[in-house]
Amino acid sequence: MAPKYRDSDVVATLNGKWISYAHTVVAYAAFLGALTVGIYLHYHKIVQNEFYGYPQEWFPSVSATIGDRYPERSVFMVFIAMTSGPRFALVTLWYILTRRRNSTLPKFIFGVGIFRTLTCGGWTYVTSTDDHDWHDIFMISYLVATLPWTLGVLALSPRNPTALKYRKIFAGTFFGTLVPLIYFFIQHKVHRVAGAYTTYAFFEWSLVLLDVAFDAVTVVEFSNIEIVVKDTRGITRGTGSKAVVDAVLEKEKEKDVGEVFAKGFSTMELLDAAADVYNGFMFWSMLTALGLCVWYFPLWHMGISGYEVMVMCTVSPFLLAIRPLRNLIIRYIRIAHLLSLSGLLSFLAKSPENRLFSAGFGVWMACLSWAATFYAERSQPHRLEARASAFCLGLVASSIAKFAFWTNNPIWPIMHAPNGGWNKVGLLLGTLAILRSTRTTASSLGDIPAPGPNKGSSTLLGLGLAGLFFAMHSLLSDSSTMILWVWEGYPVRGPLVVPHGAWTLLTMGLGLVIGLFTPELASSWAFYGVGSIGAAVLTTSKHWTGYYGALALALYIMALAPVLLSQAARCSPAKTFGLGFMIYNILVLAHVWVVAYAFVPGGPLMREHTDWVMTAMMLCIGCGVFSLAGRPKNLTPRKYKGKKHPAARRQRSYYLYILFALELLAVAVAYLRFPSYNYTPYHAQDKVVTAGIWTIHFSLDNDMWSSEYRMRDLLKELEIDVIGLLESDLQRIIMGNRDTTQFLAEDLGMYVDYGPGPNKHTWGSALLSKFPIVNSTHHLLPSPVGELAPAIHATLDMYGELVDVFVFHSGQEEDPEDRRLQSEYLAKLMKETPRPAILLSYLVTKPLKGNYNTYVGEKSGMRDIDPSDWDRWCEYILYKGLKRTGYARVSRSTITDTELQVGKFVVGQPEGGNEIIPESQVKPGLRFPAMFKGKGVRDHRYHVFNEPRYYV
Template sequence: MNLDSKHQNQQQHVLKLNGVWVAYAHTFCALAAFLSALIVGVTLHYHKIVQNGYYGYPDEWFPSVSATIGDRYPERSIFQIMIALTAGPRFLLLFLSYLRLNKTGSYLPLIGLVSGILRTFTCGGWVYITSTDDHDAHDIFMISYIVLTIPWTVCVTKLTDKSNKFLKNGRRFTAVAFFGLLVPLVYLFIQHKVHRVAGAYSYYAYVEWSLIFLDVGFDTWSVVDFEDLEFELSAAENAPPTVLNLSYFSQDETSSTDEKEAVKEKLVPGQYPVDSLVGLTFIHSIVQIINSFIFWSVFTALFLCIWHFPLWNMGISGYEAAALSLMAPILLVVPPLRNLFARFPQIPRLLTALFGVGSYKFEAPADRLLILSVGTCFGFISLSNEIWTLGQIRDSLALSWYSTTFTLGLITSSIAKFAFYTNNPIWPIMHTDNGGLNIYGVIIGVVSALLTPSYLTQLNPTEISSGVSKGYLFPAAVGVGGLIFSLDAMLTDTSTLILWCWEGYPVRGPLPVPHGVFTFVAMAIGTYLGFTKPSLVSSSSFFIAGSAGAAVLYASSGWIGYIGGLVYSIFLTGIVPVIFASASQFNVGLVFGLGFFLAILISLAHVWVVAYAFVPAGWILRERTDIVLGISVAMVGLGIVAGKKANLIVRAKNHGVGTSLRKRLTKIAGVLLVLSAVISFRRLNFEKPQPYHPEDKLLTAGIWTIHFGLDNDMWASEGRMRDLIGELELDVVGLLESDTQRIIMGNRDLTQKLAEELGMYADFGPGPNKHTWGCALLSKFPILNSTHHLLPSPVGELAPAIHATLNVYGELVDVVVFHSGQEEDVEDRRLQSLGVADIMGSTDRPMVLLSYLVTKPLKGNYHTYVSETNGMHDIDSSDSDRWCEYILYKNLRRTGYARVSRSTITDTELQVGKFQLLDEGEKVNYSEKRIRESKVPKGLQFPRQFRKNGVRGHRYHVFDEPRYYDS
C-alpha cells in the first residue's frame, strides 16, 4: 500500500527503514527506563526503596515499581528521561498498528487506536505524577491505564491475522497472563495493607514488575506484525518538504463466497434434529436447573461478603473491587478461550462450584471473599458462554429452554432461602455450626458441572464466529444488565417484595410466611409465559404491564403494593428468554462484559440510595429508589426492543418437542410450588408466644445493634443471637442495623428466624424502600399497633423508629425502638431528639425506649430524651460508660439493669432492663438504689450463666458485680 503513489516517480530516495525497528525502539526505551531505574535505585538507595509503611529490610527485600521510579534522585530523573524517549516509538507503534490491522467495516481498529492514545497519556500521568507527589492523582491515572489496557489488548488481539497462529497466540497468552496476575496482585496488596504480613509487599513487587514486563511484551509482538512494513523517507523533486511513503503487504481478511456460504449453511436453524440436541433431555434439564441454582447462590453471596468490609470500615474499603468479578466474560473476546469453554462448558461450571461454593472453607474473611470472587468470575463466564453458544448453533428452542431452566434455578435458590429463614444454606457466610449445608452444595455442584451438556458436539470450533450481529449490541447489553440486576434485587428472596409493602401492626398486607408462596406462583407464571408465549412477553403491552406493576409496588403499600409486585415478578421472569436471545447474537465478551458492567453500576446506585452519607457524591441518589427502579425497568425495556430483532424464540406449543418441554415445565414448576407450600406450612407457628415470667408480671426488654447479622468473622450470626436472646429471657428486644433486604446484605430478613425459633411477634420496621439501616421489634406480647417513623435528617443518614403498643398482661404498654443518626451530623441528631421526645410525650401510658442515641450521659441531647416534658427516665443515670445504647422508661417499676458482652457477634453489647407493671394505686418510684441480689425475688433475677466469665464470650460487665449478687 503506497500512501503517495501519485508522486512516486518524482521522489528521491533518502531513507528506507523496516517497521520492526519501531517495535524494537519501543521495547528498548521502555525496558531501559524501568531497568535503569531499578539498577540505580538498588545500587544507591536499596534499604530506602524497600522500606514501606510497616516493614523494612530484611522483612522486605524487593522494591515496588512506584518506589523505584518515583521516590529518589537520580533514578527518578533517569527513568523520566528514558520514558520520554519512548513516546516517539510509542505513537508510531500506535499509528502503524492502526494501519496494519485496519479492517473495512470494523470498529475495532478505531477503538484500539483511541484507547491506545488515551492509555499513553494516562501512562504519562502516573509516571510523572508519583505517589509521593499526589497519591490520589497517581492512583487515578494508574487505574485508568489498567482499564484502558483492556480495549487495547482486546482489539489488537482480535484484529491479528488468524493465519499467523504464532503471533495471535502469543498476544493472547501475554494478555491473559497480564490480567491473570491482577488476582495475586490484589491478594498480596490486601495481605500487606490489611493483614500487614511481613514480606507480602516484596512478593507484591514481584508481581508488579511482572506486569510491567508483560505490558511491554504485548507491544513487542509487533515485531512479528511489522515485518512486511517499511518506512521510506524521500524528498519530492522541486519540493523541500519530505513525503512519507508507507508500503506493506495487505492481508486478505475476507473469505471466499463459497466458504461463507458453507459456514452460513451450517448455522441454519433446524439443520440438526431438535430432539437430539443435547440439553433438552430430562436429566440435562435438571442439570441446567442445578447449575443455575449454583450460579445464583454464588452470585448473591458476592455482594453480601463484600458488604462485610465497608461495614467495618464505615466507608469505602477497597474490597468493593471484587464486584468487577461480574465482568469476567470480557475475557471471552479471546477466541481460544471462548471456544474452549464452548466445547467444554463443564470446566467453568466446575470451577464455579469449587471456588464459589467451596470458599466457605477459608476462615479469614478477605481470603473467603477472594476465592468467592474467582468462583463468581467462572459463574458469569459459564452463563455468558452457554447463552452465546446456543445462539451460534441457532437452535431457538434449546435457547428458550435454557432460559427457562435459568429462571427455574432462580426459583429453586429462592425456595432454599425460604426453607432456611432467608439464608441460602450454601452461602460462604454459612458453615456447619450455623446451619450451613456447604459440603452438600459443593458435591451437588461438582456432579452437576460434570454432567453439563456440551452444545457444540456437532459444530467444529473453527466454524464458530465471534457473534452474528442482528440489531445493536448496546441495547442488548443494557437489557442483560438491567435483567440481572432486577432479578437479583427483587426476586432472590420472596420476602423482599412483601417488606416493600410492610406498614406494621395491625397487619394490613401480606406476611413473609405464608404469603411468600404467592411470589413463587408469580415467578412460575412468568417462567411459563416466557417459554410458551414469546410474542406476548416481547410485546409492548407486556412491558407496559410490568412497568405499571413496578410503579404500583413503589407507590403503594399493603396488598395493593404487593399485587403490583407480583405483576412485576411475572414480567421479570417472563422476559428472560427474550433478553438472552438478543444477547446471544453478539460478541459474547463485549455484550456480556458491558452488560454486567452496567449491572455493577446500577447495583452501586441501589446501595447509594441508603449509603449516601458514606459514599462519594451520595447526595445525587439520596433516597431515590424511584430513579434506580425506573432506570432498571427502562434498561430491561431496551433489551426487549433488541430482543425483537434477534427473532430466535419459537412457539413451543406448535412444536412436538416444544409441547413435551411445556409439559415438563409444568411438572417441574408444580413440584417447586408444592415444595414451597409445604415449607410455608411447616414454618407457620400455631402457638401464641408466651412471656418468660408471667407469674411475676415481668417485662424483660433489651436493645442490641446487630450489625446486619454478620459477625466479626463474616459468618451469619442469627443462630448465636437467638441463643443469647433466649437465654437472657428477653420478652421484648429492639434490634438496630437490621434492614438486610438489599443486594449488599443478601436480601435477608433476620427477624424471621429469631421470631419463629424464639416464639415472638416481629415488626421488621421501615421497609427497604424507606432508605434506612433498619430497626426491628421482637415481642412475646401481642403487638396491637405499630407506627413507623423517619425522623428529621436533612444532612446525614435517615433515623428510623418504631412506636408500638403491646398488650402486656392485659395492660397497654408502649415500646419505642429508635436509631439516631451518625455523630458527625449534629443538627440531624438535635432534630431527631426533638422528634423522639414528641413521640414519647404523646402518651401517658407505661413506656420503654430501646435506643441508639449517639450522646454521652447527662450531656447534650441526653436532656431532650430524658426530661420532665416527656416523663422519661434513664434506667441508670450513673452508668457513664455508655455512648450509643440507652434504655429509658416511664410509669413502670424498674427491677434490674445489665449489660452483656457481645462476644464476636457484633461490635456492640446487649443492654437489658427488667420492669414490672405498677399495682393499682401504686405511685411510680424512679429511685436508682441498688440492693444485693439475694434480696431480689428469684423470678426477677438475671440468668446466672452469664456471671463471671460467662458462656460463649457473653458475660455481665461494667459494674462490680460481686458486690450485688451472691456467688
C-alpha cells in the first residue's frame, strides 16, 4: 500500500536509483583514479614486484596501485570514504526491499552487507605496511563475506529477468575469474614466471570491477522506489518541532529461487544442523586418532606390541544385532553419544596406555552411536538424509581443521595446550552439540520400519561401507594425502599442499552436493567407472595427471556416501555397519602391511602392493553399488504439490549453508597459509650453511604427544639452514595422515621436499632448506629383502653456487646385503655429481668399518665431517667441495629416540683439514649457539664431546 501523506508535507523525494549510481561512480572513481595517478607519477615503481620490473611486468596490481605511495593512496582513500555513505544506503535499501515476515535470510544478508562494508574500510585504511596481519585479516574477511552476499542477493532478488540475468553474469564471471587469478599468482610466486604477475593483475582488477558491477544492478529495482522526506510537524513551515525521514518501498512478489529461505527459515534449525555436523566432526576426529594412538606402541616396541588389537574398536555395531540392546541404545541415544566423548577426554590421561584405552572406548561408542542413529532415522528419509549429510560434512570439517592446523587435528589425544591443541574447546562444543543434536530421533518411541520394499543385500552393503569408510579415511581425511601421492620433487610439476589442498576440499563438497541432488547418478555404474578410473590414475600416475585422478576419486567417494549410508540404514545395522567396519579394519591393516612388511607376520605377501589395496577398496565399493541397484526409487523426502516437501527443502538448505561456510574457510586457510618464499639463511653475511640430520620417529615423542612444536624450537635455536628428516612419512591411517614438514617449513621459513610419497612404501625422508631447491630427484635404493631405503638428491642454490644435498635412510641391520647394495648405489650417485655436496644420512654402520669405506673415500669422493668420532652407528654427515668449520651432537630430550647432528660449512672455500681449534679462534657467525653448552635448555645440550668442535 502506498504511504499516506499530504503533498504539502513532502519536503523532498529521491529516486532510489541515484543511490546505486552514486555508489558505482564513486567506487570506480576510487580505484580508477588511483590507477590513473599511479601510472602517471610512479609507473615503473608500481609495476615492480619482488622478482621482476618493467618491461617484463608492465601493468600494476590493485594492491601496488592503492598502497603506500602518495598521492594515489590519498586519492583512493578519499573516494572510498565517499563511497561509504551510498554503500550503507544501498545495503539498507536492499534489506527494506527484500524483508519478509518470518524470514531470517534478509536480516542475515543485511548483516553480511554491513560487515563487508566495515571490513572494506579495514583493509583500505590499514595497509600491509601499517600492519600486515590486520590488513590480511580484513581482506580475507571481506572476500569470505562476498560469497554469502552474492548468493543471498541472488536468492532474494525480486522477479526481474533483466536484473537476474546481469547478476548471474557478473557473479559467475567473478567466481570464474578466481581460478586463473590463483593460477597466475602461483606462476608468479612459486615458479617465478616473468610477466605472470601482470596477467594476475588484470584478473585482480577484473574482480574489483565485477564486484562493483554486481551491486550496480540494484539500479533496476531501486528505480521503482522513492525515498521521501516528509515534514510531519510543520517544521519547514515554522509550526512543528520534529522532522522524520521515511523510506517507502513497494513490495515485490516472492520468487522460486528464494522461496525455500523466505518462509520459515529458522536460526534454531540452523543450529540443529550445525550441531549435527559437529557431531560428525567429532566422530572423524576420534576415528582418525585411534590408529595414531595404536601406532605409538609398535613404534616404541619395534614390533608387534599387543595393543594393536585396539583397532577393532570400530566393530561395536555388531552389538546392535541384539534387539533389546538395540532398542535401548536407540531410546537413549544421547547417553551413547555422550559416552563417546571419552575419546576427546583422553588428552587428560598422562599415561600413553590410558590415553589409548580412553580413545578406543570413544571410538567404540561413536561407531555404535552413529550406526544406531542411522538405523533409528530410517523411517524418515529427510531426517536420514540430514544425518548422512552431517556424517559427510563432519569429514570435510575434520579435513579443514587439519588443513588449518598443519595436518594435526586440534582435538586429537596427541594434542594439548603446549603443542597447539584445542581439546577443552572441542570438548565443550562437543557436549553442547550432542545435547542439541540428540533431542529426538524418528524411532525414539518405537521401532518404525523403513518405507518401501528392501531388496538390497545386507552383506554387499556392508562390503560397500567398508570400501567407503576406508576411502574416506585413507584418502580424504587430510587434504594433502593424495597431493603427496603424486609429488615427485622440484621443479614443481604438479599440485602443492598449499594452496591446492583447498581444491581437494572443494571437490569433496561438490561431490556431496551431487550425491544429495542426483542420487541416481551417484549410485550409477557409469559414475562408479569414473571413480575407478580416478583410483587407477592416482595409483599409477604422478604430477597433475595423477592429481586429476585423485579429484575424480574424491568427487565420486563423497557423492556415493549419502546414498550408500541411507540404503545401509534400511537393513540390520549389525549386518551393514558391523560388517562394514570389520572389513574396513582388514583394509586398514593391509594399508599398513604394504610398508611394514619387514615387521609383521605374512608381511612379504603384501610388500609394496598399494595397488592391491586400492583394487580391493574399489571392489568393495562396487559391491555396495551392486546392492544399490535394488533400492526403492522413492527414498527421497515426501513430495508436496509435485515438489519436494518445503520442510525437507528447508532442512537441506541448512546443511548446504554449512558446506558453503566450510568451503569458504578452506579457501581462507589456503590464502593465509600460502608461503612467502622470501627465506633468508641465518648467517648470510658469512656464507655459512648449517646442516643437520635428525630421525624424528614419526613426530611422536616419548610420551605420545605430537612433537612439531618442540622440534621447531630446537631447529630455530640451533639456526639450522638445511635439515634432513628421516622416518618422516606420516601419510597413512596408522600415523594419522599427517605431514610434519608443513608446519616446520612454514614456521621456520624454509623450502620443503617431502621425499618419496606414501605410495612409495618407505618410512620417509624429507628435506627442508632456507636455500631455494633448484632440482630434486627421489630414489628408492636396492632393497631385495628388507625395508625400502629412500633418498633425496637435491640441488640447492647456496649464495649463488649450486650445491647438492643428499638425504638418505639405509636399510635395517638385519639385512646386510641390502645395506651393501645401497652403499654402492649411493656412493656412485655422490661420485657422479661435479658439484659440492653434503650427505645427511642414516647409514647403520660403524666408523671406519664395512660399508663406511664405501660411503667415505674414493668410491664416493666424500669426506666424513669428523673421522675421529667413533661413537656413531646410524647418523652421519659427509661432504665434499665445501669448507667444514664445525660439528656438534645435540641431545634429543624426549622428542625422539635419536640425537640431532649438525655441521657448519662455508660455501666457496676449499675443504680444509682436520685440525681442531678452540672456539675463540672462530668468527662469531661461524659458532654454534652458546645456549646449549653445559646443561643446555629443555634437556637439549651438546653431548659426546660436551661442546661443539671447530676445524681449520
